[in-house]
Each structure stands twice: as structure tokens, then as C-alpha cells.
Amino acid sequence: MSAASYIYFIKPEGMTGPIKIGCSSVPLGRLSNLSTWSPFALEIVATVEGGQQLERNIHECFADLHSHREWFHAGPRLIEAIGKIKSGVPVERAINLSHRIGSIRKGRCGGANWDDQTRQKMSVLHRVRFALKRIGVDNGRIIPTTLKDVVRASEVRMLTADERAKLDAFIANPQQYEEELRPRYQEWKRQYDRLYSKQSPTPSHEGAAS
16 A cells, blocks of 8 residues: 655744745655754644645645745745644645646756656655765765665656655664665775775875985
């Protein structure tokens, strides 16, 4: 049975915004990952079951409030919609999903012209690399054996809900793989340093006192 995915709304604690509108099968895992790099404590203010199509639809409904990536300014319409969702109002009643203002992809740097599959691939690579750095593994190619198929799949097709859940679980808690990954990284680092030292030029001694 495929894991359910959710649309989440995340913002800094004690602040009205900015608000991140994203999609994940493990929202708490995504919160943990975002919190690692945020200068502010973050909180999930609401969630609703739904996938990437619903996420994109909601983004387009609040495109006029778009700040950057998946972050939005806390405008009155968005705050009101989140309040309704928190109180149990169905998302299609809390938000007029037919009133799409525009695409948040327009004008974005770097990935502005990426298709969904390319955007997914780059997102997976960046998220995995950041998670690895949290356990001192500074090499995005050294990943858990159980995650290799997911990373490969992200390069050629859209991931399934189960695959996204496996990825999110790793992002949320890479420490559980530290025993497997640290020795592999240390061995790679020894080989890399050995190769680099062989390629480094010998310091010149010209002009040294005899």
C-alpha cells in the first residue's frame, strides 16, 4: 500500500510568515530538514492530504504572494485559507482551486525552464547531499545501499509515494545510516587524499640558503 502524501504549510514560530507550501509523505521529516538550515525555529501550521498536482494548484492560487522557491508572503487570503484548513474545512472549500493566478516557476533563476522530472532529480540530489553533510559525509555519491534505487529512479522518472517516503525518512534521520556511511566516506577520503598528494607539485627550493 502506497504511503499517503500531504500538503504542508510551514512558517517560523511566532511569526506570520513567510510560509512554505510543500508536499511530502513525511511532513515532520521535511520540517526537521528545513529546520537544520533555518535561522528561525519552524513549525507546521496545517497539513492536508494531497499530492504534487494539488501542491502546484495551490501554488498557482497564491502566485501573487510568491516570494521564492516554495515560500510565500503571509497575505490575508493565505492566512485565512490556512485557518480554515486547520479548523477542518476541506481544502477545496478553504481555497478556490479554480482561481489560479499564475505559475511560480516564471522568472525563477536556474531551474526556471526545468520540467518536473528534472526539478525532482535536482531536488533529490541537493536534499541527499545536505543530509549527508549532517553526519560528516561530504560526498553526495556515498549513500545508503537501500536508497540507491530511489536516487537512480529520480533521474529517469517521477518517484512513487513509497519511494518519496523512503527518501524523506533518510532526510529526516540520516544518523541511522552513519555506521554504514562513515567508514565508506573515510576510505574514499583516504584514497582521495593519497591521489591528490601524488598530483601535487613538489615545492620549489630555488633561492634557499645553502
